[in-house]
Amino acid sequence: MEDIKKFEQKMQKSINSFTDDLQSLRAGRANPHVLDKITVDYYGAATPIGQVGNITVPEARVIQIAPWETSLLKEIEKAILASDLGINPNNDGKVIRLVFPQLTEERRKLLTKDVKKKGEDAKIAIRNIRREAIDNFKKMIKSKELTEDDLKGLEDSIQKSTDKFILVIDKLVEEKNKEVLSI
Numbered sequence: 001m002e003d004i005k006k007f008e009q010k011m012q013k014s015i016n017s018f019t020d021d022l023q024s025l026r027a028g029r030a031n032p033h034v035l036d037k038i039t040v041d042y043y044g045a046a047t048p049i050g051q052v053g054n055i056t057v058p059e060a061r062v063i064q065i066a067p068w069e070t071s072l073l074k075e076i077e078k079a080i081l082a083s084d085l086g087i088n089p090n091n092d093g094k095v096i097r098l099v100f101p102q103l104t105e106e107r108r109k110l111l112t113k114d115v116k117k118k119g120e121d122a123k124i125a126i127r128n129i130r131r132e133a134i135d136n137f138k139k140m141i142k143s144k145e146l147t148e149d150d151l152k153g154l155e156d157s158i159q160k161s162t163d164k165f166i167l168v169i170d171k172l173v174e175e176k177n178k179e180v181l182s183i
Contacts, residue, residue, distance in 0.1 A: 003133070003136065003137070003154070004133070004154065004157050004158060004161065007129055007130070007132070007133040007158060007161070008161050010129045011126050011129050011161060011162070011165045012165075014122055014125040014126055014129065014165070015122070015126075015165060015168055015169065015172075017122075017125075018118060018119070018121075018122035018169060018172065019172065020033075020036070021118050022115065022118065022172060022176050023036070025111060025114065025115065025176070025180075030057045030059070030060065030061050030062055030063045030098070030100050031057075031063075032050070032055045032056075032057060032063055034063075034085060035048075035049045035050065035055060035063070035065075035080075035085075036048065036050070037083075038079050038080060038083045038085070039079065040052055040072060040075045040076050040078075040079045041075055041079075042072065042075070049065060049076060049079065049080075052067055052068060052069075052072055052076070053065050053066050053067035053068055053072065053076070054066045054068075061099060061100040061101075061102070062097055062098065062099050062100070063097070063098040063100070064095050064096070064097050064098075065095060065096040065097075065098070066094070066095045067096075070093070070094065073091055073093070073096060074091075076089070076096055077089045077091050077096060080096070080098065085098075087099070087100060103180075108180050108181055111180045112177045112180055112181065115173055115176045115177055115180065116173060116177075118173075119169050119170070119172070119173035122169050123166050123169055126162055126165045126166055126169070127162065129162075130158050130159065130161075130162040133154075133158045134155055134158065137150075137151050137154050137155065137158075138151070
């Protein structure tokens, strides 16, 4: 049974990664997580923006970045422009503001397609873990660590886990699409 736990942990990591991907998607409202993958050059090291300043959301569609050192304003601005965020930063000499425009209907539909694609990719990752688990169990049969009956039980268990995690992904996709489509 510890073998099943090991594979369930891998599946949970896939879910966590998928959740992080969803949080970084821009859905009309300002969400500080869109900055999670953007790094700035801070004394020669690539550092996430969240670690070089204070990130706040003063209004529904505005993110404000107040760096600890004003010398970083230009670096942060450069990093945001170089990212795929698609927002022009406003630098007033003290803070950087990112104003998110209202999403168009066309952009919302594209985002829902993107969410569904990321969901499918996450499901594929879960299914690959299931396949890896079953292959592992079959090797254990060859080395006489398991019987055929044990294999059937383990295959049923891993399938139930797979189904459970795929339902979680479907629910996350549905919630994110509702968020994207709500005005």
